[in-house]
Amino acid sequence: MQLAADTGLSAFRATVRDFIAERLPPDWASQRRRSTYNAFKPVETMLGWTAILHEAGWSVPHWPVEHGGTGWNPMQQFVFQEELALADAPAQNVQGTHLAGPIVWMFGSDAQKALVLPGIREGRECWAQGFSEPGSGSDLASLRTFAERRGDRYVVNGQKIWTSGAYHSHWGFFLVRTSRHDKPQQGISFLLVPMDSPGMEIRRIPQINGDAHLCEVFLTDVEVPVEYLVGEPGRGWDYAKALLDLExxxxxxxxxxxxxxxxxxxxxxxxxxxxxxxxxxxxxxxxxxxxxxxxxxxxxxxxxxxxxxxxxxxxxxxxxxxxxxxxxxxxxxxxxxxxxxxxxxxxxxxxxxxxxxxxxxxxxxxxxxxxxxxxxxxxxxxxxxxxxxxxxxxxxxxxxxxx
Ligand SMILES: Cc1cc2nc3c(=O)[nH]c(=O)nc-3n(C[C@H](O)[C@H](O)[C@H](O)COP(=O)(O)OP(=O)(O)OC[C@H]3O[C@@H](n4cnc5c(N)ncnc54)[C@H](O)[C@@H]3O)c2cc1C
CATH class of the missing domain: 1.20.140.10 (Butyryl-CoA Dehydrogenase, subunit A, domain 3)
Incomplete structure (x- = not known):
């Protein structure tokens, strides 16, 4: 492999670098460099940077072109990410750009794609990942949060924990159990939930580093339209595994x-x-x-x-x-x-x-x-x-x- 000697890649790198030099607000880079960004996670900066990248069509380069991706090859994507990091650009909301977005464009309905992909791509909406529960971390298949179907709604009850950024998120993607009769992995479904739904209670967890971006999320009779269930009921585990392959x-x-x-x-x-x-x-x-x-x-x-x-x-x-x-x-x-x-x-x-x-x-x-x-x-x-x-x-x- 002659990756380093690829002149096309050097020109690409220069284009990315010029764009960052021109568009990255210096105080955002300074916040990231000094970890104040991490410490206080202003959602405005995280989404604001995605919005700036979106203006160039670069906010979600790894997505398929029809959903707003760039069509760059893996090496171009690597160079792009490397330049962002070296310039101390703000992190993006990876729960949206790298997790919820891909799940929806891989397995979601057309209505779900229209509902959530633009908000992620344009830096308007922030996402949280609701997988872990007390007692269900490594052994995730033992999760107990239950979504019971009642007519055109799911009624969700349970608790999530370590949900990064839940307090400032507009949406969450949750692994929930929709059946108690199958093997543990088979009864799990993938549900998109607006974080301001009635019955959601979010408590931030103080951390040793002074931050508090991890949260507990309590769900009590939270009603979610059945159209927000991604793919087929009971296939959530397969979809979550497909994400791992993407990473x-x-x-x-x-x-x-x-x-x-x-x-x-x-x-x-x-x-x-x-x-x-x-x-x-x-x-x-x-x-x-x-x-x-x-x-x-x-x-x-x-x-x-x-x-x-x-x-x-x-x-x-x-x-x-x-x-x-x-x-x-x-x-x-x-x-x-x-x-x-x-x-x-x-x-x-x-x-x-x-x-x-x-x-x-x-x-x-x-x-x-x-x-x-x-x-x-x-x-x-x-x-x-x-x-x-x-x-x-x-x-x-x-x-x-x-x-
Ligand atoms: C900074 C941070 C951010 C996070 N953000 C999110 C988030 O946004 N959304 C979300 O859903 N979760 C999130 N998590 C939770 C994370 O996914 C879990 O902490 C992780 O999966 C481990 O689960 P646990 O904490 O329950 O530990 P446990 O699973 O209880 O593990 C405790 C210890 O036992 C060991 N252990 C467990 N099982 C085995 C085994 N079979 N063999 C050998 N050793 C084992 C583990 O390695 C560990 O050392 C976050 C965690 C952190 C630290």
């Missing part, structure tokens, strides 16, 4: 990892400029070099998948392996960042203080200090969400080695 390499977090490696190098330079002795930084430089080599290896593994190289194992096993490596690397990198900053990393910056840090005048509390402890704590979750480390390892053992 493939995204779960490696490689774009974010590359950005954080670049940040590590900058942090070393800034600390050296501020007078930290080279001898103190030497072991850290070694750890940065090692992490950079691991990131490069992971990137090539991702590129080999994107380049269509024949894989020795099933795609499921490969995707799980990429997720394990990517999540572990995120944790390693944020730990090195904390060690580079030393005690400085412990300072908790409030929102206003973060905005006041000025690298031009303050070399001690420089631009790369705020938000690092937030990111380091949040990185612990990378080996939990989207399927825990242990569960991914079981998948690898089973599907790659038949254990």
């Amino acid at each position: 493939r390499t995204d779960s490696a977090f490689i774009y974010l990892t590359k950005r954080e490696i670049r940040r590590l190098r900058r942090m070393l330079d800034l600390e050296a400029e501020d007078g930290t002795a080279p001898r103190a930084l030497a072991p850290l430089r070694l750890r940065v070099a090692r992490a950079a080599a691991q990131a490069a290896a992971l990137e090539w593994s991702v590129l080999r998948v994107l380049g269509g190289e024949q894989q020795p194992h099933s795609m499921r096993a490969v995707a799980s392996a990429l997720k394990v490596r990517g999540a572990e690397l995120q944790q390693t990198i944020t730990e090195i960042q904390m060690d580079i900053l030393g005690l400085k990393a412990l300072r908790r910056f409030g929102r206003e203080e973060i905005e006041q840090v000025d690298p031009a005048t303050d070399s001690f509390w420089h631009d790369e200090v705020p938000g690092r402890s937030f990111s380091a704590v949040y990185a612990r979750a990378a080996t939990i969400y989207g399927g825990t480390l242990q569960v991914q390892r079981s998948i690898i053992a089973k599907s790659a080695f038949g254990l």
